[in-house]
Amino acid sequence: MFKSEKLAHSIEQFIENGQWKTHEKLPSLREQAQLSGYSLITVLNAYQILEAKGLIYAKDKSGYYVSQPKSVIHPPLTQMQHSKQIQINSTVFRYLKSIQHSDILPFGSAFPNPELLYNPKFMQLLAQHAKRKHSYLNSDNMPPGNHALRQIIANRYILQGVQCETDDIVITSGALNALNLALEALTQPGDFILLQDTVFYGAWQAAERLGLEVVTIPTDAEHGFDLVAFEQALKQYPIKVCWLMLNVQNPVGYTVPNSIKQKIADLLHHYQVYLIEDDVYAELSYGKHKPLPMTYFDRHQRVLHCSTFSKTLGMGTRVGWVHARQFSDAIQHLQLMSTVSVSPLVQNALVDFLSHHHYEKHLRHLRSRLAQYKQVFYDYLAQHLPVDCQIHFFASGYFLWIELAQHCDSFKIYENLLKQNIGIAPSVLFRLEKSTQNYIRLNCSFEWNDTMQYAMQQLCLSIHQHSELRS
Numbered sequence: 520m521f522k523s524e525k526l527a528h529s530i531e532q533f534i535e536n537g538q539w540k541t542h543e544k545l546p547s548l549r550e551q552a553q554l555s556g557y558s559l560i561t562v563l564n565a566y567q568i569l570e571a572k573g574l575i576y577a578k579d580k581s582g583y584y585v586s587q588p589k590s591v592i593h594p595p596l597t598q599m600q601h602s603k604q605i606q607i608n609s610t611v612f613r614y615l616k617s618i619q620h621s622d623i624l625p626f627g628s629a630f631p632n633p634e635l636l637y638n639p640k641f642m643q644l645l646a647q648h649a650k651r652k653h654s655y656l657n658s659d660n661m662p663p664g665n666h667a668l669r670q671i672i673a674n675r676y677i678l679q680g681v682q683c684e685t686d687d688i689v690i691t692s693g694a695l696n697a698l699n700l701a702l703e704a705l706t707q708p709g710d711f712i713l714l715q716d717t718v719f720y721g722a723w724q725a726a727e728r729l730g731l732e733v734v735t736i737p738t739d740a741e742h743g744f745d746l747v748a749f750e751q752a753l754k755q756y757p758i759k760v761c762w763l764m765l766n767v768q769n770p771v772g773y774t775v776p777n778s779i780k781q782k783i784a785d786l787l788h789h790y791q792v793y794l795i796e797d798d799v800y801a802e803l804s805y806g807k808h809k810p811l812p813m814t815y816f817d818r819h820q821r822v823l824h825c826s827t828f829s830k831t832l833g834m835g836t837r838v839g840w841v842h843a844r845q846f847s848d849a850i851q852h853l854q855l856m857s858t859v860s861v862s863p864l865v866q867n868a869l870v871d872f873l874s875h876h877h878y879e880k881h882l883r884h885l886r887s888r889l890a891q892y893k894q895v896f897y898d899y900l901a902q903h904l905p906v907d908c909q910i911h912f913f914a915s916g917y918f919l920w921i922e923l924a925q926h927c928d929s930f931k932i933y934e935n936l937l938k939q940n941i942g943i944a945p946s947v948l949f950r951l952e953k954s955t956q957n958y959i960r961l962n963c964s965f966e967w968n969d970t971m972q973y974a975m976q977q978l979c980l981s982i983h984q985h986s987e988l989r990s
């Protein structure tokens with residue numbers, strides 16, 4: 520171990536043991552050099568190691584401070600719950616309309632900053648295809664979708680060790696369409712489905728639309744996924760289908776460890792339940808390896824896996840897919856009664872783009888920008904939010920999940936900020952439990968500038984004001 524790593528390790532232990540508290544100033548480089556007996560350069564290197572790990576942060580000309588602990592999830596105080604009738608669509612509709620205008624700063628948006636998704640090579644390929652007659656031919660692109668595109672998607676799974684055939688894949692109009700088609704193919708009105716208690720609102724909307732009863736399981740403090748509650752729910756209720764997000768979960772951000780994914784797969788088989796996996800952010804994990812989909816662990820054809828290019832190449836592509844396996848035909852039946860096919864032009868351009876390593880390069884660039892931008896937001900908020908707030912930070916994606924003091928209602932903060940053209944996503948979109956609506960999802964995929972700083976100042980101010988209104 521280098522001297523700087525040794526020093527970083529011992530400071531890390533002080534932070535873990537609570538000897539250095541959150542936002543406490545660390546000794547200056549000179550003081551630390553005197554205290555530890557190491558050279559200034561060793562101390563600087565040690566601080567930089569800790570900064571890269573997110574354990575400390577630098578303030579301009581002021582020194583280094585201890586960061587807020589990142590990935591501890593405080594589970595909301597909810598238990599397993601059963602809702603017979605979901606009613607969320609009108610709330611989501613009003614919310615989406617309220618943040619739609621281009622004047623509203625898009626911290627409430629579910630999509631990454633379009634500037635980062637814009638890829639000149641992809642645009643060039645789209646323009647080339649737009650000039651060719653055969654690019655518009657529907658016959659090669661009707662359900663289940665363009666064969667070459669499905670083959671490329673299948674190969675990407677095979678590279679991860681997932682068993683996947685080209686014919687298992689059905690191309691859809693984005694992931695939301697894939698998820699809805701899968702749920703419709705597997706359920707009848709009145710059936711029971713299982714969701715995590717804090718989820719992407721699309722899951723609630725689909726349950727409402729299809730007249731399904733919903734059982735929810737709480738968010739686990741350590742891993743995000745509560746395996747005990749999961750098995751209990753499967754035992755207690757006639758669950759037909761689970762709709763889960765286990766990688767870079769929206770809105771909280773956690774990725775469930777492989778050991779738990781394996782147990783989920785075993786339980787699905789044991790209780791003969793299907794899983795629809797919403798896996799739209801896996802490509803935005805900052806780690807060396809993309810998190811594994813549930814299809815990797817599933818040896819009994821119990822998982823339908825859905826993903827998209829919306830989060831990596833732009834929502835406007837409207838190309839997603841479902842790894843549907845034995846349900847491919849049922850899904851295509853539903854597709855031919857509703858969305859019919861996905862734009863042949865975009866499917867053809869994607870084939871060219873994905874065949875030539877442009878995509879990997881684009882993803883590397885995208886991930887590194889997202890990591891950089893999110894860190895700046897985190898550092899600012901860690902310094903300026905009230906001390907009773909907790910920011911849930913995970914090394915992936917572009918959302919921060921902010922937990923306010925329990926008496927705060929994030930919807931009021933959203934309404935207040937909207938008057939100033941600042942959009943945020945309040946927790947009422949993601950969780951039904953009325954007594955715990957003290958969370959905000961914040962999209963941090965933007966480069967820091969004066970406008971960002973002003974908006975974050977206003978957010979912190981509004982949270983301070985609401986925190987102080989303690990009943």
Ligand SMILES: Cc1ncc(COP(=O)(O)O)c(C=O)c1O
Pocket residue numbers: 629630692693694695696719721764769797799826827828829830834838839
């Ligand atoms: C978790 C999650 N699933 C699915 C979708 C839908 O993606 P698409 O635009 O591909 O339909 C979104 C988009 O916001 C999302 O956040």
